[in-house]
Amino acid sequence: MTSYLLAGPAEEPVSLAESKAFLKVDDSAEDGLIATLIGAARLHIEGVTGQALLAQSWRVVLDAWPEDRQVKLPVSPFISVTEITAYDGDGAGQEVPLAQFLSEPDRLLLPASVAGMPVLRERQGIEVDYVAGFGTEPEDVPANIRQALLVLVGYWYEHRDAVIVAGSGAVVPSGFDRLVAPHKRVRL
Secondary structure, eight states: OEEEEEEOOSSOSSOHHHHHHHHTOOSSTTHHHHHHHHHHHHHHHHHHHSBOSSOEEEEEEESSOOTTSEEEOSSBSEEEEEEEEEEBTTOOEEEOOSTTOEEETTEEEOOSSOTTOOOBOSSSOEEEEEEESSOSSGGGSOHHHHHHHHHHHHHHHHTTTOOOOTTSOOSSOTTHHHHHGGGSOOOO
């Protein structure tokens, strides 16, 4: 299974104004830097948790449907499936009707027999396009994740000149892990 981002969020979970207030920055001289830190912090949190903070479009590419009839989505929380395309042996794409699928927060549940399926090509025969995230508005993101993002932006803003040598510093501030811990995906 391969997955990749089709379209990122329309905005960041924390605005430039909120970040500047948190940092106690009054002028606009470093707005570009702060905006970059906000994006980098969001990407870091999404990587640590495996969750999209705001609605993003993703594609999962499969060779075939899993035998357990569950497509585990690499990025959650799941919002909706937008399209499923199956490719036949000649490479022609065919849309698969979506109404037959069910979902959970981190997976797509398949029926016993998927209607509208051609005989698949050997590799990358199925593309599942879906939307993941806590919602479409910054207020939809849990408060502890928004706080973790602000803390990370603040830490990186204050320590931008630090050189991290093995054992001499940290990429994230103390307490950051506790803020994101409830949202980390546990794999057994």
